Structure formats: structure tokens, C-alpha cells
Amino acid sequence: MHKLRRHALVSALSAITVATLLTTGCSATNSPSTADKAAATTAETPEPGAAEEQLAVVSAPDGDATPTAVADANAVDQDKAKKSALKVASYDRKSGRAVISAPSSASDAEPSAPPSETASEDPGTESDATPDANSGASRDADTSQDSGTKPKAAVAVGDVIASAPAPGAPDGVLAKVTEVVETAADGGTTVETEPAKLNSVLGESEADGTIPVDPSTMEVDPLVQGVKVSWAKTGDLTFGPEGAKLPLGSLRIDVGASVETAPGASASAAASVEGFVQLAPEVAFSYDGSGSASGSSPGGAFLGLTGDWASQWSLKGRAAGSTNGKPIRIPFAELHADPVIQVGPVPIVVNLDLVCYFQVDADGRVTVDVEQDLKGDFKVGGNFTWAKGWQGVSESHMTGEPLKTTVTAAGDVKAAMGAEATIGLYGTVGVTADVAPYLRASADASAEGSADGTGSGSGSWALYGGIDLTGTLNLQLSIFGTPIFQKKIPLGAVHEEWLLTKDEART
Template sequence: MHKFRRHALLSALSAVTVATLLTTGCSAGSGSAADKAPAAAAETPEPAAAEEQLAVVSAATGGATPAAVADADAADQGKAKKSALKVASYDKKSGRAVISAPTKSNDSSPSTAPPSNSPSPSTSAPDSDKTPDAHKTPGTDKTSDADAGAKPKAAVAVGDVIASAPAPGAPDGLLAEVTKVVGAAEDGGGTTVETEPAELSSVLGETKADGTVPVDPSTMEVDPLVQGVKVSWAKTGDLAFGPEGAKLPLGSLRIDVGAAVATAEGAPASASASVEGFVQLAPEVSFSYDGSGSGTGSSPGGAFLGLTGDWASQWSLKGRAAGSTDGKPIRIPFAELHADPVIQVGPVPIVVNLDLVCYFQVDADGRVTVDVEQDLKGDFKVGGNFTWSKGWTGVSESHMTGEPLKTTVTAVGDVKAALGAEATVGLYGAVGVTADLAPYLRAEAEGSAEGSANGTGSASGSWALYGGVDLTGTLNLQLSIFGTPIFQKKIPLGALHEEWLLTKGEAATA
């Protein structure tokens, strides 16, 4: 009899329950399998705890990214779930949106069902075989019998929070809370609602997430601002070649530029100045969120938004440049880039808005003539980090090394030239972090001369070439989109300045 009951237990329980029973022991007088199942489940909470850690990955390509909805009536408010609802249209000025859901051909009820106070299930299709289908919660297969609080599949209610990838009228994506349900849209294609901007804490709740997602360079829109700009990229899984024949690493974007810069007034034609070379980037978006310990409506325990990546550049400065106006360097943007990558944080699609402005900048006194070239490689990380103890603080890091490829410095004077990028990172159209990464070349030359009445004399001089990087930026008010306290002014990221000697030399003549 004992062997028969043990066999029945092993057949009825899952592998986890069996392991628990074998650990705790099983005797002939221990009771039925139905009595043991609840106890075993109570002793194994690991699956529930694992749900709190969300993966951070790139959104799937090749199809529409599903929206996520935090149901105002759900027991776990502030935790969104994948939904079949879609933002059919959005008006940023009024905050009005049309929310629609896919309908089935055998549904007699329209997709514009009223909000949560809609009529009872008896108003659905009269065919009893179709009735359960009309009560499914969006994006699930559960009927109203399994979830008494479920709304009809096309309905939204006041308090619901919708997170959507880019949609008509919302090119930066949409994260909004429904404040009023107006009714069926005029064209019958959905439900018209009024919304207001929401915060990430209202869809991520007490979950945790941490990850870095690469930006596909082929999705970036590039607007050349000067003649001579060429753009190439390599997408993951493909190999490509740059304009000058150099093979690119996977997932990188390369911008080649060549342009003339102003020379000193009165300088000879032979002193014409120019900048040329390329910048190669492999940008990645870093995102983290820690909602543990925060209750409904309170701020998360931690958050981070930033931009990281690899950097490579090879460029040269030639001629006698005059690059100052009223003591300020001359900056010439040569390309603007924009992308709206969608990262998937669990079920929630988060739209990242990335803008890059590539530029060259010259600060020179117009006396020294140079022909210098530098090969630079490294990485960078900029962003904003939030903790309860310190609030929002800036993060700015860069590790770069360079080596000279060509060095000629004549005459006496100073010149500093940078080939850099200004980056802006935001979420759902709200600017969060602005950073300016400016790797540079700096040349300086000094000299002295002596003479006598008999016509003899001597001259000596020294020169040096330096490489370096400047990194500056600010955190903006819109970072409060995480649900953190709003600060009253922009917070500097903290300036980073590094410089290293590339080469130097001396000369003397009699």
C-alpha cells in the first residue's frame, strides 16, 4: 500500500515538489498528495523572486514592438504587462491619443469598447460559443471566469499607464497615463483618451533591470553639414568597408571628413590650412533601474542612464590656422546623427533618443605652421546615476591612447585642434544627458635668437606635440522621468581632462 501511494505522489507532483518531499521525508501516515502540494509550493519562492529581475535587450526587429500597460485596477499596480493595445495616433499638444486593439472576424462587438465601467458580459455576442473570447484580457488567453477584474480587450481605464514604441504622432515613443476616457474614435478605429506624461516607476514598479544595448549604426539618420563628408557603417553580422578602404569592426559607424579652415590674415597662400580624417563610433545605451523597497507612488532606489562605446579616430591638421574669434575657439559641425533605438526592459518598450553632432574645433594664433597627424583609440562612458543617498550625480569616464603618425612644426606659436562629438541621450523625447567628448591635438613651439654687430648670431627653438581628451556635460531636469525627485537646475557631469605627450624636439642654428 505504501509503495502504491508513493508512486501516485511521484506521478501527481512536479519535479520541484518531488525534490522537496524527498528532502523532508515521506511516511505511510503523511497524508494525501493534495495535502502536500500547498506546503511544497510555499517552500519554493524562487520563481517569484526571479521575476523581479528584468532583462535589458534590444527590441525585436522585423515587426511592431508590442506595447506594455500597467493596469490601474491590477493588484500589482506599477508593474506593466505586455499588451495587444496599440497607440493608433497621438497629439502631443492636447495629449489626446487613440488606443486600438486587434479584433477578430468572429467578434460582433467593435474594438472601441467603453472603459472599466462597461456593460456586463451579457452585452457581448449572443452566440454562446463566442462569448468567452469577448472577455479576454488584452495579450492573454485568460477568460473573465479566470480573472473577474479583466476589462474587455479593447478597453482602457483612467489610471492605466501605456508604454509604446514610436507610433503615429509620437516619433519618440509614448509613456503616458490615461486621465480621461472620451469614447469611441470618430472613425471607429479605437478609443479616444486624454493622457498626461507618466514616469518609468509607474510601469517598472519594484522590479530591477540592468544592461547595455548596442545601437545599430545602420538605423542612424545622418545629415552631412559640410561638403566632403562620407558615412559608412557595419551592421552586426555583416562586413563593410569605409570610404578609404579600411575594414570596420561589426556594429560601428564611421564618418570621414575633409574641410578647409581659416588661415591667419596676411598669411601666404602656401599656408592654407585644412582638417581631414575620420571618426569611428560603436555607441551603446546603458540603462539600469532598481525599484526595490519603493512602494506605489514612491521613487526608485537607484537608476542610471548613459552612453558608452568604443572610439577610434585618425585625423590631421595642416597649414597655418587662425582659429580664434574674440578669444574663443572656432567650432564647425560637419555631421548630425539621430536614432531612436527601442530597448526592451522586460515587457516594457523604452524608447531612447540619441543625437550626435560631430565637429572639428580649432584654437590657434595663426603664427605656427603645422603638419601633424594622430591615431587615437579608446572608450568612453557618460551618464547620470541616481541613488537615494546622493541623488543624481554625473558619470564621465574616458580611457584613450594616441600616437603620432606625422609631426612637423615650424615657426613659433600655439595651436589646438579637436575632432569631437556632442551627444544627447533622452527617453521618450525628454532630454536626460548631454555630453561633449573632444579628443584633441595640441602643438606648441618656442624659440629665441641672438645677434651681434659683426653679423654672427644663433637661434634655437623647441616644440612639442600633445594628445588629449576633454569630456564635459550636464544632467537635465527631464531625468525625473525615472520617478526620482526633480532637481531645480542642470547638474554638471564633472569635467574630465587628460593630456599626454606624443613627441617633442629641439633645433639650433648658427
């Protein structure tokens, strides 16, 4: 009986084995295993979380290394750039022709980075030492010349290149390869390009960050005599011309200049402006790539300028009236910087220009000696959402206190010490903003008084602090890959004013 049961069990197991072989096939060399199929599927299908990957936003590394990223047109995730050892050897912005150089040998190539450099890394992700077979990074070292064959081009038609400032491209490069013209024996490839959009290299990722601008990198061009510049950053404190210790990461500009005096004014009423403005500018950048698959626009974006502001300045004398109904503006310094921010593997070149100025609007009757200490912050920029399109952002929080107040005779005067800022990407203008903190003195009738309460005549006077903030969004913000708007969009004006001090003078 036991033998019959054992024989039946063996027969059943044999039948199962035969059925399994018939189903899966007998030869492992002709049919991939289930594990191999799973691995292949994983390699071809992005991870579920990749569509909303959070990219780190940091300052690009210092030194001579020029960061570059390439979005490979042949990759599965075409709109996700990877760090590359390729370099832009030369670039002609007018024609779009560029020469892309590759490492001279495989040993010179930089290790390929993962598709994105995130704020937090998953230890279970694939090692970034193994390049994607279809990625642009894998072509970096593949420039050897086989016998009787042409060297392989460093890039291909459809690839998108993002590069920090390079020869011929002080504003950086964000361009799509439209034609491979020539490939030299050393691996240098001459290509024709056209401007590209940021969503072609950031894809469906997300990024959000604020990066301070190193004040030591700002080029300053004084426009009037007497301008003095000082700056400070972490670990390298510098003292201002007047001996004041600066906060870390700030730029200070001291200036003293004469302004036009009202006709008929006495020599003792000569007008002048003197003081300093102190800035700690930061670039604000965010990108929401949700919905940007298949080349469509991203779900959201922001580009702006923010930072702390401090100024202390005085206006003395009897200033001239307006010119043709417009205030008299005196620029005293121009500043420029091209900070590079690293959004994941992608270097994004920010172009920042600041023009610091005095502005006086007076009726030519009142003589003043006023001074204000002002502190606060500001934020200006452009914000995009699918629901509302592009909209301006204007915010300011500033407070001031009077340091000196003397108002003589009747009249009105308004004087500002401000900065006109322009911020863009890769050489295109995106946002312009005018941040203008001001002082305004007003006296009626024959009022004559000062902050100590002394005066003569009858009437009243008052001193106000305030800020005017205006600006526009420009067409070039479409560099994010968003819909193009047909006209400039106002940022939304901010006008705030507060009383500093007032008094009534009576005989």
C-alpha cells in the same frame, strides 16, 4: 473483551468524524476547501521574489510590430506592466490625446506575456497564455459589442501605456490615461493622457544592461562637402571610403574641410583638417525598483552612453586665431537614432543625437602639419542613488600616437575632432556630453623642427594628445520617478593630456 475494545474504537472514530464535520462544515458547495483557499491566497499575494525581479534588457524585435506594454490600474500589482496587443494608433504630444486600438478579434490578439520577461525563466511559473483577470492585456480581445450595449474600452482611467514609436509619436509614448473620451465600434478608444514615469511600469523590478546601437539605423545629415559615411554590423560588413575594414557594429565618418587661415598667411600655409572618426555607441540602462512601492521613487537608476572610439586625423597650415576668445567650431555631420530597448515587457525609446565637429584654437602664428591616431572608449551618463541623488558619470580611456609632426615658427595651436552627444527617453533630454579628443602643438622662440629631428633656429617644440569631456544632467531625468532637481548638474569634467613627441632645435 475484544468485542468491548472494538466497540470503544468504533465509538472514538465516530466522535472524531462528527467533530470534524462540525468544524469544517458538511457541505462542500457552501464553503471552499483548504486547497481552494490556498490557491486564492496565492493569486492575491505576489511571490516573495517578485519585489526584486531581474528584468532582461535587450534590443526590441525588428520588423513592423510595435511593442506595447500596459500597467493595469485595477491589477493588484498596478505598477508592473504586461505585454499587450493594444497599439497606439495615433498620438498628439501637445494635447496628450491618443487613440488606442485593439485587435479586431480574439484570434488576432497576441498571446499575453507574463508580468515580466526575465533573463531566466522558472519552469514552475504560471503559463503566460492565461491572462490576469484584471490585467490590461485581458482587455485586448474583449472589444465585442453586445446587443444594445456600448463596446468595452480597450483601456481604463489610471492605466499606463508604454509604446515604441507610433503614428504621431516618433519618440514613443509613456503616458497615463486620465479620461476615456470615446470608444468606437471597432474597439478603438480615444483617451486623454498625461506624462507618466518609468517606475509606474517597472515597479519594484530590477534591470541592468548595455545595448549596442545598430549603425544602419542612424540618420546622418552631412553639414559640409566631402563627408562620407560607412557602417558595419554583424553579418553585413561594409568597407570605409578609404578601404579600411570596420569592426562590427561601428559607424565611420570621413571628412576633409578647409578652416580659416590666419590673416597675412601665404597661400602655401592654407589651413585644413582631414581624417575620420569611428564610433560604436551603446546605450547603458539600469533600474533598481527597491523601495518604489506605493508610488515612491526607485532605489537607483542610470542612463548613459558608452562605446569605443577611434579617430585618425590631421591638421595642416596656419590656422586663424580664436573668435572673440572662443575656439572656432565647425560641425560636419549630425546623426540621430531612436533605438528601442526592451526592459522585460516594457519598450523604452531612447533618443540619441550626435553632432561631430572640428574645433580649432590657434594664435595665428604657428604653421603645422600634424597627424594623430587615437583609440579608446568613453562613458557618460547620470547615476541616481537615494543616498547621493543624481550624480554625473564621466569616464574616458584613450591613447594616441603621432603619425606626422612638423611645427614651424613659434606659437600654439589646439585642434579637436569631437562629438557632442545628447541622450534621452521618450523625447525628453536627459544627458548631454561633449567628447573632444584633441591635438595641441606648442613651439617657443624661433623654433622650427620636425619629428625626424631636423630643424633650425633655437628653441623647442612639443606635440600633445588629450581629451576634454564635459556635459550636464538635465531636469528631464526625473522621468525615472526620482526627485526633481532644480538646476542642471555638471557631469564632472575630464581633462587628460599626454606627450606625443617633442624636440629641441638648435643652430
